[in-house]
Amino acid sequence: MTHDSSGPDGTLFATSDLHISYEENRDIVRALRPPSPRDWLIVAGDIGELVADIEWALGLLTERFATVVWAPGNHELWTHPSDPVQLRGVARYEHLVELCRGLGVLTPEDPYPVWQGAAGPVRIAPLFLGYDYTFLAEGVTSKKEALARAHESGVVCSDEYLLHPDPYPSREAWCRARVVATEARLAACDPVVPMVLVNHYPLVRQPTDVLYYPDFAQWCGTTATADWHTRFRTEAVVYGHLHIPRVTHYDGVRFEEVSVGYPREWRRRGAAPSGLRQILPAGVR
Numbered sequence: 605m606t607h608d609s610s611g612p613d614g615t616l617f618a619t620s621d622l623h624i625s626y627e628e629n630r631d632i633v634r635a636l637r638p639p640s641p642r643d644w645l646i647v648a649g650d651i652g653e654l655v656a657d658i659e660w661a662l663g664l665l666t667e668r669f670a671t672v673v674w675a676p677g678n679h680e681l682w683t684h685p686s687d688p689v690q691l692r693g694v695a696r697y698e699h700l701v702e703l704c705r706g707l708g709v710l711t712p713e714d715p716y717p718v719w720q721g722a723a724g725p726v727r728i729a730p731l732f733l734g735y736d737y738t739f740l741a742e743g744v745t746s747k748k749e750a751l752a753r754a755h756e757s758g759v760v761c762s763d764e765y766l767l768h769p770d771p772y773p774s775r776e777a778w779c780r781a782r783v784v785a786t787e788a789r790l791a792a793c794d795p796v797v798p799m800v801l802v803n804h805y806p807l808v809r810q811p812t813d814v815l816y817y818p819d820f821a822q823w824c825g826t827t828a829t830a831d832w833h834t835r836f837r838t839e840a841v842v843y844g845h846l847h848i849p850r851v852t853h854y855d856g857v858r859f860e861e862v863s864v865g866y867p868r869e870w871r872r873r874g875a876a877p878s879g880l881r882q883i884l885p886a887g888v889r
Contacts, residue, residue: 614642620844649677649804
């Protein structure tokens with residue numbers, strides 16, 4: 605990895621889907637070190653399922669990076685039967701936000717920080733939006749039909765059993781509320797400063813087109829954000845969740861899928877991943 609630390613805030617890196625319940629992935633986290641103490645790190649969700657594991661990983665990363673910015677994934681929001689913390693839904697999310705604040709980690713509930721890079725400032729906007737079953741497979745017209753097909757094929761996201769929306773009546777209702785609040789907040793930002801939008805799920809439907817199981821797309825985002833990367837001045841979009849690390853462009857905007865994924869997935873790609881993707885300065889892999 606080539607490193608350019610000429611900016612006042614060094615380099616902006618990102619990672620996601622660390623899944624540290626796997627010891628091999630925990631080793632990847634142990635090895636994450638910035639080239640410069642001025643470097644920032646974005647963590648786009650799915651560190652793990654247990655609050656203690658999330659705290660361990662973020663605590664380690666805050667000791668090494670100048671600033672850590674976190675957006676939650678679905679796994680952090682699970683109420684897993686093995687977790688001593690049995691909070692559900694909004695209460696669990698708020699508990700994690702307070703945990704982050706105690707560690708000095710920035711969250712979607714904090715003011716969006718500005719990274720002062722060599723090419724100028726960029727606002728980092730960690731988002732928590734969820735999904736609303738609008739990423740439907742071809743030929744599917746409703747959530748009911750999509751879920752029925754998923755159950756028939758045996759490809760059902762564990763969110764259906766472990767991610768509770770309390771006090772909202774459904775996960776899509778929670779998603780809608782988050783979208784409305786977040787959209788207003790982004791619209792109020794100074795448009796002169798470009799943004800890096802960070803969300804666990806892709807903001808557009810297209811990245812899910814390559815999923816091996818098309819019916820899984822329903823748990824991968826919302827069509828309500830399809831134009832956010834063009835409506836708001838966006839330098840890059842950072843996401844994870846799909847476990848398909850790659851760079852794509854939509855409407856001229858760079859989308860970075862920065863996931864590590866499960867050991868069985870990254871082993872197929874060869875050696876263990878570094879766990880760090882350089883987002884800014886751009887053009888360095």
